[in-house]
Amino acid sequence: MTVWDRPEPPTRPVPLDRERIVAAAVALADEGGLEAVSLRKVAARLDAGPMRLYGYISTKEELFDLMVDEVHAEILPEEQPGDWREALSVLAHRTRRTALRHEWLADLLGGRPALGPNALAVTEATLAPLVGRADIDTVMRAVETVSAYFTGAIRREIANLRAERATGLSKLDWQRALGPHVTKMLATGRFPALAEAVHDGTDVDAEASFTTGLDWVLDAVAAKLTRPQA
Incomplete structure (x- = not known):
């Protein structure tokens, strides 16, 4: 029980x-x-x-289950978007914002499915816009793929925030402190791709990076949903 x-x-x-x-x-x-x-x-x-x-x-594990379900109420939107892509995007962004308010949530995302009423409502809101657009196995793989992306991205962002607090160094401070070492290593010529990324790549904030990555994942899902069924 x-x-x-x-x-x-x-x-x-x-x-x-x-x-x-x-x-x-x-x-x-x-x-x-x-x-x-x-x-x-x-x-x-x-x-x-x-x-x-x-x-x-x-048990404490039951308490964690209840805590996860409690904050899932913050993820569920008041109105369900009609478009599947917008629905998944909204849920992903709301999950990120909820995890930033409750950083401990990142430690409990990605494990066994949460089965409380709020978590089940979020799962339903995730699946419902996709059901009927492809067979149910394709829908499940699509949801798993989107979830794997935003769970990993959220965990990485929160890990960086925790590192900043632990060290007292902002991202820019850390880059400046490690700059001489990175410059020395790149000068060896052993890491040409990394050198190009460091010298020519555009630095974006966490939200922009999250949004871009999510858009690319949703593009891939869209290709699977529009593929003719055998």
Whole structure:
């Protein structure tokens, strides 16, 4: 039985329910990452005994499942775009913005499918615009491909943000600090393609890079959807 199927225990003198528990856990994770979340710390924030929480949540993994589902409500758009490409683009960008608000979400994306009601609604919103445009296996592969792209891009962006905070160096500061080493290595002539990228490539911000990559992935999906079926 999943945590969503299991009924909550009756109310006791100190008001407690899964909604309050999850809200406290999300706040802790927003402040200090997943490592800041434990049933003991959540109970302390709610002024409740740790054992009280076990009537609502059995394990920390269940708590993480509930947290992921809670923030999936921020991903789901109020209105579903009619065009499949716009629908997938909106969901990808909303996932990125949600992960930037709740950086710990990046650590939990890409694993087993989330099965809470909000996460299932996001999955439905992702699949629905594509169903009927190709066979269901093609639709599934298309969704997996788009998801793999934005999950990887989001994780990379957040890893860079964490590195900046850990080192105190912005991207530009880091480039300046490592510049002499890179210049020395490129001068060896062993890395001509990399040299061209460094000297002639255009540096763009994370959002522009994300949008461009997403557009290219959606172009590839469009080619598969318009291919005549055998």
